[in-house]
Amino acid sequence: MAKASKPEPKKAGPAAETAPKGSNDSNLFAAISEFFGGTIVVPVLLYLIKKEDSFVKFHSMQALILGIIYCVVLVGLIMVSFVLSFAGGIGALLSCITLPLALAYLLLVLVLTWKAYNGEKYALPIIGNFAEQYSK
Numbered sequence: 001m002a003k004a005s006k007p008e009p010k011k012a013g014p015a016a017e018t019a020p021k022g023s024n025d026s027n028l029f030a031a032i033s034e035f036f037g038g039t040i041v042v043p044v045l046l047y048l049i050k051k052e053d054s055f056v057k058f059h060s061m062q063a064l065i066l067g068i069i070y071c072v073v074l075v076g077l078i079m080v081s082f083v084l085s086f087a088g089g090i091g092a093l094l095s096c097i098t099l100p101l102a103l104a105y106l107l108l109v110l111v112l113t114w115k116a117y118n119g120e121k122y123a124l125p126i127i128g129n130f131a132e133q134y135s136k
Helices: 024-035 042-051 054-087 090-095 098-117 127-134
Strands: none
Touching: 024 042, 024 054, 042 054, 042 090, 054 090, 054 098, 054 127
């Protein structure tokens, strides 16, 4: 009599390796936090609400730090260009930097939002270390 063989467990394919690591809620909250990081309020609220979720806390802290840095740089640039506008065309030339800076920030936020939504814990070079430290 031949023994009945047990069915082999299904092997994980490439789709299983690229699946999001966190839950869908976790990914969504992290993406919302990254997208609305410039508002500063949304990352703080999500950081406080999702205390137990280190993935959301990491992305909230990273978005908060990036948003604060962007706001400080933008306000400083506007103030300096306003003061220098009285000194001739230097202020107008300096104010031309604000649009490329805003577009670069928007592109970075969109990339970070996409990565967070897909479950990837992408850390920015310097900001990511601080975010990792405060998300534990």
